Amino acid sequence: MERSLLQRIESFLRESHMPPSVFGRAAAHDPRLVSDLRGGREPGRRLICQVEHFMNKWRVDRHAGRVAPCGDRRHAGERR
Template identity: 60%
Template sequence: MPLLVTIEKFLRRHAMPPTKFGRECARDPRLVFDLRNGREPGPRVQRRIEHFMNSYCRSAGQ
């Protein structure tokens, strides 16, 4: 599944604003908006995003 689709599902599931997501996982509040506009994250940023989502789900018990 493409990374942006995964992020969009995560945002809906956790009712998290895109700016909060970007700030917490990559210190970039525009991250989601830039991804929606075609930005391709590098491998390091992609790993940070995936790690954040996995850690958040584990800490939330989901």
């Protein structure tokens, strides 16, 4: 059974350590995207393709060493 777009996004958020609003803004110019999907918004085909493209490109770029997991910028510089 194929996973829903929201399930794939949730998995991507865990993998990338990207906050949902940052993801939504970067993937679809909509910081409320993930929140809306969690609330029941049904994505259209264009949005699905746009989001999938963003996630696939991010993974390729990370594999090539061009990006690193971004994490939560509110805690940038803190040692853990």
